[in-house]
Amino acid sequence: MTISGRHFLQIPGPSNVPDSVLHAISMPTIDHRGPAFKELFSHVLTGMADVFGTSNQVVIYPATGTGAWEAALVNTLNPGDEILCFETGHFSSLWKTMAEKWGLKPTVIAGDWRTGADPQKIGEALAADTDHRFKAVCVVHNETSTGVTSRIPEIRAAIDAADHPALFMVDTISSLGSVDYRHDEWGVDVTVSGSQKGLMLPPGLSFNAVSDKALEAHETSTLPKSVWNWTEMLAAGRNGMTPYTPNTNILYGLKESLRLLNEEGLDNVFARHIRFGEATRAAVEAWGLEVLCTNESEYSPVLTAVVMPEGHDADELRKIILDRFDMSLGAGLSKLQGTVFRIGHLGDLNDLTLAGTLAGVQMGLQLAGVKVDPAGLGAALDILRES
Ligand code: PLP
Structure with missing residues (x-):
């Protein structure tokens, strides 16, 4: 196709x-x-x-x-x-x-x-x-x-x-x-x-x-x-x-x-990445899923690794998202394979790129049969809109 x-x-x-x-x-x-x-x-x-x-x-x-x-x-x-x-x-x-x-x-x-x-x-x-x-x-x-x-x-x-x-x-x-x-x-x-x-x-x-x-x-x-x-x-x-x-x-x-x-200014670049991390974690938490990082002071502004709920395979989810929405997400590496997927939010992206990304993840989770609260995407949009 x-x-x-x-x-x-x-x-x-x-x-x-x-x-x-x-x-x-x-x-x-x-x-x-x-x-x-x-x-x-x-x-x-x-x-x-x-x-x-x-x-x-x-x-x-x-x-x-x-x-x-x-x-x-x-x-x-x-x-x-x-x-x-x-x-x-x-x-x-x-x-x-x-x-x-x-x-x-x-x-x-x-x-x-x-x-x-x-x-x-x-x-x-x-x-x-x-x-x-x-x-x-x-x-x-x-x-x-x-x-x-x-x-x-x-x-x-x-x-x-x-x-x-x-x-x-x-x-x-x-x-x-x-x-x-x-x-x-x-x-x-x-x-x-x-x-x-x-x-x-x-x-x-x-x-x-x-x-x-x-x-x-x-x-x-x-x-x-x-x-x-x-x-x-x-x-x-x-x-x-x-x-x-x-x-x-x-x-x-x-x-x-x-x-x-x-041109953007390095401080603005750093702030943009922090915001993207916050919006992504807001979506993950509202979906009812778990962020892999457990220490708030160590959250990455660059990517968010999401723990797949029991009984679901993260690589299967990534395949669904790639096939249906043409989006590549990061795999769980070595001992995290299949149990974690990673959302990259770094480099050349803006609010709508992230919104599109999180929309793709949400739809993919739903298609994969993972029970998620669809308010997740909205939680991220609230942060992107207000901050
Ligand atoms: N260190 C970190 C933190 C990385 O993310 C990577 C690659 O993703 C590497 C090392 C290895 O770098 P490269 O694949 O460019 O050789």
């Missing part, structure tokens, strides 16, 4: 790419050793430093977020180093697995996949580590598998209270450009991010923001590194260049998406 109108891409990233960004990307590729590229790359490096909230030069990789995770580890650590991770969900677990593949030794503080990284538990683990065996603390800011954000400044305060020298590494792959984030002010050493979520770009770019302390660790770090090597990336970047061929056209898109973010 041909479906008219635009597909609703309401997964928690990759997010919808604005038309002006798509147009920017479609321009002819230029010489990446020429003056026009130099100007472009210098421009986006500065723009990205502003979005991260750092005065240091950032690193831009032609890779997805996973590459920037690897870059964070191999640029700062040594073989066999111990690191402290907090299990917030699927993505924090993948980061830990990657560390193991690199011969690092992660200690994981277990979590319930419904709350964020607990600053107190991190503080206790660090205080007990009197020999300073942990060389890094790795946390996911917005756990995309659960719709839970972690309180980064409080975790920094816990590291400081324990007087522990570990590097603080934060994954902002699904939060940067959607949720308030301040690399320098919050004392983060390496921030990892990607292009395909809040930055409203296709997948294919990823980033490291780096503190002076991370750069010092880099000087002596002996894990092997080639493609990810900060020394080469930063030296080339200072001249508006890259050590190898960049993905020029996505960088055109980045210039445009930075323009869009700045």
Whole structure:
């Protein structure tokens, strides 16, 4: 069946790419050793430093977020180093697995996949580590598998209270450009991010923001590194260049998406996402369903994971919604498969996009035979109308 109108891409990233960004990307590729590229790359490096909230030069990789995770580890650590991770969900677990593949030794503080990284538990683990065996603390800011954000400044305060020298590494792959984030002010050493979520770009770019302390660790770090090597990336970047061929056209898109973010104003962008989260949760609660995140201070402004009631399969619901309404929702990942679906409300969307999304979810739930109060959609509209 041909479906008219635009597909609703309401997964928690990759997010919808604005038309002006798509147009920017479609321009002819230029010489990446020429003056026009130099100007472009210098421009986006500065723009990205502003979005991260750092005065240091950032690193831009032609890779997805996973590459920037690897870059964070191999640029700062040594073989066999111990690191402290907090299990917030699927993505924090993948980061830990990657560390193991690199011969690092992660200690994981277990979590319930419904709350964020607990600053107190991190503080206790660090205080007990009197020999300073942990060389890094790795946390996911917005756990995309659960719709839970972690309180980064409080975790920094816990590291400081324990007087522990570990590097603080934060994954902002699904939060940067959607949720308030301040690399320098919050004392983060390496921030990892990607292009395909809040930055409203296709997948294919990823980033490291780096503190002076991370750069010092880099000087002596002996894990092997080639493609990810900060020394080469930063030296080339200072001249508006890259050590190898960049993905020029996505960088055109980045210039445009930075323009869009700045035109709206980052604070307004963050407020818009908070509002979308509130409206979505109002619908979920009025439907009589449960939001996965159990801690109000950790609700994600980027996505809402919804617990499927007993006896119903979340993947079946997503299939109905895709087939009938041409809308993609996020699946439950790993141990949440089938029991949770995720509504993405990030990037290039407005009140009516969200209203349409929630209307599709409500109709899908009804078609799937889930008993929901149809007042759910109205509860979301009340918030969108009044706030
Ligand atoms: N970390 C988080 C929080 C993510 O949401 C994702 C992807 O969705 C990743 C890491 C992995 O990034 P990528 O798929 O871009 O390699």
